[in-house]
Every structure is written in C-alpha cells, then in structure tokens.
Amino acid sequence: MKTGTIVGALGLGGLAVFLGQLNATALPGGSGDDGGVAAGPDVIVGALPDISAYAPAVWQGVTYCAYAVGTTSCNIGNQQLLWEPNPATTHPVMPQNLYRVKNGVIKQIGQSWIKHGFCALQGTLCGACTPAGGGCPTVLGVGCSDPYSSGLNGGQGDLKSRYGVNAATGVYSGTYSDPAIPSGYPSSIRERITVPKNDLDSTMNAGAQYFIEGQYVQVQDAAAGNDNNNASYRKVTVGTTYSTSTGYSLTLTGATFQQIPAIYAWQSVHSDVAIREYDVAGDGRFIVGSRVTLNTDGTYHYSYNVFNLNSDRNGGSFSVPIATGVVLTNIAYSAPFNHSGDTYTNVPWTATQAGGSITWACEPNTNANAHAIRWSTMHTFEFDANSAPTDASQILTLGIWKAPTASSTATSISVQGKKPLPVAPPCADADLDCNGSVDGADLAALLSCWGIACGDVNGDNLTDGADLGIMLSAWN
Numbered sequence: 305m306k307t308g309t310i311v312g313a314l315g316l317g318g319l320a321v322f323l324g325q326l327n328a329t330a331l332p333g334g335s336g337d338d339g340g341v342a343a344g345p346d347v348i349v350g351a352l353p354d355i356s357a358y359a360p361a362v363w364q365g366v367t368y369c370a371y372a373v374g375t376t377s378c379n380i381g382n383q384q385l386l387w388e389p390n391p392a393t394t395h396p397v398m399p400q401n402l403y404r405v406k407n408g409v410i411k412q413i414g415q416s417w418i419k420h421g422f423c424a425l426q427g428t429l430c431g432a433c434t435p436a437g438g439g440c441p442t443v444l445g446v447g448c449s450d451p452y453s454s455g456l457n458g459g460q461g462d463l464k465s466r467y468g469v470n471a472a473t474g475v476y477s478g479t480y481s482d483p484a485i486p487s488g489y490p491s492s493i494r495e496r497i498t499v500p501k502n503d504l505d506s507t508m509n510a511g512a513q514y515f516i517e518g519q520y521v522q523v524q525d526a527a528a529g530n531d532n533n534n535a536s537y538r539k540v541t542v543g544t545t546y547s548t549s550t551g552y553s554l555t556l557t558g559a560t561f562q563q564i565p566a567i568y569a570w571q572s573v574h575s576d577v578a579i580r581e582y583d584v585a586g587d588g589r590f591i592v593g594s595r596v597t598l599n600t601d602g603t604y605h606y607s608y609n610v611f612n613l614n615s616d617r618n619g620g621s622f623s624v625p626i627a628t629g630v631v632l633t634n635i636a637y638s639a640p641f642n643h644s645g646d647t648y649t650n651v652p653w654t655a656t657q658a659g660g661s662i663t664w665a666c667e668p669n670t671n672a673n674a675h676a677i678r679w680s681t682m683h684t685f686e687f688d689a690n691s692a693p694t695d696a697s698q699i700l701t702l703g704i705w706k707a708p709t710a711s712s713t714a715t716s717i718s719v720q721g722k723k724p725l726p727v728a729p730p731c732a733d734a735d736l737d738c739n740g741s742v743d744g745a746d747l748a749a750l751l752s753c754w755g756i757a758c759g760d761v762n763g764d765n766l767t768d769g770a771d772l773g774i775m776l777s778a779w780n
Contacts, residue, residue, distance in 0.1 A: 344528025346381030349518045349536035350429045351560045356454035357550035361490030367501040369551030370493035372458025375518040376451040378430035379444045388442040389422035391478030396522040399680040406512040409607045410570035412640040412682040414499035417463040424450040463495040467647045471614040471679035472588035474523035486645045498643045504552045506544045517566040537566035567611045586712030588615030596693045603688045611682040619677030620705030623663040636686040676705040734775040742778045
C-alpha cells in the first residue's frame with residue numbers, strides 16, 4: 305500500500321484556528337473560508353430545526369436508540385443548485401451525526417445513513433430568495449432555503465448507505481446498490497442515527513454535553529469549490545428518563561451554528577482545544593483537534609480527534625511522536641458504529657508504540673471496506689503520559705488510506721507551528737533529538753525542516769538561518 309501523509313503542527317490555546325465566531329448563528333457565504341457571496345451554487349445547513357426519536361432496539365446484545373434531525377438547506381451562492389430526484393445524481397445527500405463531550409474529550413457516538421433529496425421548496429430562512437419555480441421544483445433558487453423535517457430525514461425510503469458517494473467531488477451513481485440489511489435487524493433503528501443506549505444514560509455520563517450535526521454534499525457545490533462550509537451543528541440536551549418507545553429524549557437548545565462542523569463544539573466547551581484544517585490537494589479536507597489536561601495522579605491526558613469533512617481518500621493511520629523516556633498508559637481509540645449492515649466494517653484500529661512514536665492504524669486498503677476515517681466521521685485517539693506538553697516542534701502524521709490518484713497526487717501537507725507533544729525534559733532548544741548533545745544528527749534534522757516549522761529553535765514557527773546560527777553556537 306502506498307500511503308501519503310498529512311503532517312502539521314497542532315498548538316493548544318492561542319494557536320487554535322476558528323472557522324468563524326462560535327457564538328454566531330451564521331457565517332458569510334463562499335467556501336466558508338473567504339467571506340462574501342460564493343461564485344456558483346453554495347448549499348449549507350441553515351438550520352437544524354427538530355428531532356424525531358424512534359423505538360430503541362437490541363442488536364447483537366447492545367441496546368441502541370435511534371433519531372433523525374431536520375435539516376433546512378440554504379443556497380447562499382450566486383447560481384441555482386440542482387435538486388433532481390433519484391435516480392438523478394444532481395441532488396444533495398445529507399448525513400446526520402451525534403457527538404458527546406465528556407471528561408474533556410469529544411467523541412462521535414452516532415451516525416445515520418444519508419438522506420437523498422428529491423425536490424426543493426423556495427423559502428427565505430437565509431435571506432432574500434429568487435425562486436427557481438413554484439411548488440417544489442427540482443432546483444434550489446439563489447438565496448432560497450428548503451426545509452427537510454426530521455420525520456422526512458428519518459424516512460427510510462430515501463436513506464441510503466454513505467459508501468457510494470465521493471464527498472470530495474459530490475459524485476455518486478444514482479443506481480448504486482445498498483448493502484443488504486441483516487436478517488432480523490430491528491426496523492425501528494435501521495439506517496437512522498444509531499446510538500448505544502449507554503452513551504446517553506445520564507447516570508453513566510455525568511456532566512456530558514451533546515451536539516447534533518447535519519451536512520450536505522452536492523456535485524455542483526463541490527465543483528464550485530464551495531463544499532468546505534456544508535456542515536452545521538447545534539447543541540442538544542438529553543433527558544434522564546428512558547422510554548421503550550422513544551429512548552432518551554433529545555431536545556435542541558440554542559442556535560444552529562451554520563457552516564461549522566461539530567468538532568468545533570469541543571472548542572466551545574473547552575477553550576484550550578486546538579483545531580486546525582488540513583486540505584489534501586485534489587481531494588478533500590480533514591480537521592484535527594487536540595487537547596492536553598493534567599490528571600489527578602500527576603500524569604497528563606492527551607486527546608486527538610480527526611474529522612474527515614469531505615475527503616474521499618480517507619484516513620488510515622495516525623501517529624504521535626513520543627520521546628525516549630516518556631511512558632504511555634491508558635491508550636485508547638474510538639470511532640462511530642457502522643450499522644444496518646453497512647458495507648464498512650467496525651474492526652478497531654490497532655495501536656503500536658515503536659520507533660519513537662505511537663501509531664494507530666486501520667486495516668490495509670486491500671480491504672476496500674475497512675474502518676478508515678470516512679467522510680463525515682470522526683475518530684478519537686487518546687493516551688496518558690508521564691510528561692507534560694511542551695512547545696517543541698514535532699510532527700503529527702495522518703496517513704491517507706487510499707493511494708494517490710491522478711487528481712490527488714499530493715503525499716503530504718506541512719503546516720507550520722508548535723506542537724504540544726510529550727518530550728522528556730530537560731532538553732536544550734537546539735538539541736532536536738534530545739540526546740544531550742547538539743551534533744550532526746540535530747543539524748540534519750534542522751536542514752530537513754528548512755522553510756517549515758519542525759526544526760524551529762527560536763520560536764518564530766520557521767526553520768531558517770536564525771535557527772542554524774543558534775544551533776551552531778550551541779554545538780556539542
């Protein structure tokens with residue numbers, strides 16, 4: 305397997321990067337990065353207005369609750385967006401996700417199959433609307449909004465597996481076949497947001513906060529480069545009473561945070577969370593978050609989350625450098641459950657500590673259905689360490705699961721910055737390998753990082769002549 309990498313710097317606290325103000329209900333148009341009205345069609349989740357709950361059921365010994373969330377779309381671009389029904393491939397598809405922030409860590413605890421759109425009303429949720437026609441046409445007009453209620457999004461007739469969609473391009477086949485639903489699979493939880501009952505039980509999740517997310521993927525939107533603002537989230541509260549007909553109640557609270565994926569809710573709860581975005585050339589976007597906290601026993605808890613917004617090449621491994629002398633305990637990994645007979649497996653990633661790093665890895669891509677970090681899903685990586693975070697420059701590596709293609713040939717993206725990773729102190733600034741001596745190995749490491757941050761000595765997030773001068777003055 306040929307594996308590409310995304311490498312970059314994660315900083316805590318002040319180095320955090322926002323997509324937009326977390327207390328705002330809307331961001332400007334465009335791709336979600338530049339502001340202004342986007343060229344071409346630009347569909348976003350303008351609101352998450354309601355939730356439907358369904359009867360819990362047991363599958364393979366686990367009790368699951370099931371939900372659906374309503375999604376009101378808005379076309380904030382300057383061109384109409386096609387919304388033709390199946391089997392056409394020019395309508396949007398809409399995944400729904402549920403997340404929990406507990407003990408300082410965010411995890412994705414539920415996901416749905418994808419809703420396929422079939423026509424678009426012409427509302428005014430996001431401003432003035434130029435209708436594409438009367439009734440429910442197969443086009444969403446400029447500035448117009450279209451409500452899909454939670455009951456509609458939970459309707460299983462238009463829910464299909466995510467596997468047939470290339471989220472980076474919005475392309476999918478209108479005739480792709482869904483995987484077979486296993487015999488005896490409970491109909492009430494099939495294809496909807498499926499969440500283990502225990503992940504919602506208040507007696508098992510004291511102090512937890514929950515967030516629901518919707519997203520749109522559409523081929524014209526992606527072709528126009530407007531697909532990085534297509535996910536929005538909203539907070540929900542979970543009831544304490546369990547019902548055999550509806551599970552635990554989910555109640556929406558506060559505003560919908562438009563054009564902001566739910567990984568940013570982690571930062572809204574804990575301001576010291578660092579979040580950065582990583583784009584794979586010719587493909588899609590990953591968003592990586594990190595947080596380090598002090599445990600009561602004097603060790604430190606490190607938590608990393610990788611969210612695949614719309615990459616088709618997916619994530620296949622995740623590595624964190626670990627210095628000599630750092631002891632790791634409580635190594636953990638979690639990912640959302642693929643359900644309803646979905647093609648993708650639920651095989652957990654394996655963790656290996658060797659060669660100066662800890663690496664979690666998926667199955668090789670020789671298994672096309674492996675549990676890679678697929679689009680619109682988040683995987684969580686955790687450990688405790690006997691070393692505090694430092695500002696030493698290090699490199700996190702996210703391995704790309706699919707091999708490079710003609711349209712996506714990049715093997716790595718390097719991002720400047722400092723990283724809060726376990727380093728065994730004391731360690732002189734110019735002693736990059738922390739072996740107690742500034743020597744040829746450190747010089748080689750510095751030169752290999754020239755022009756980026758990983759060999760930075762003087763703290764300016766760039767490896768250059770100033771860093772070389774400091775190193776030479778500290779030689780041996």
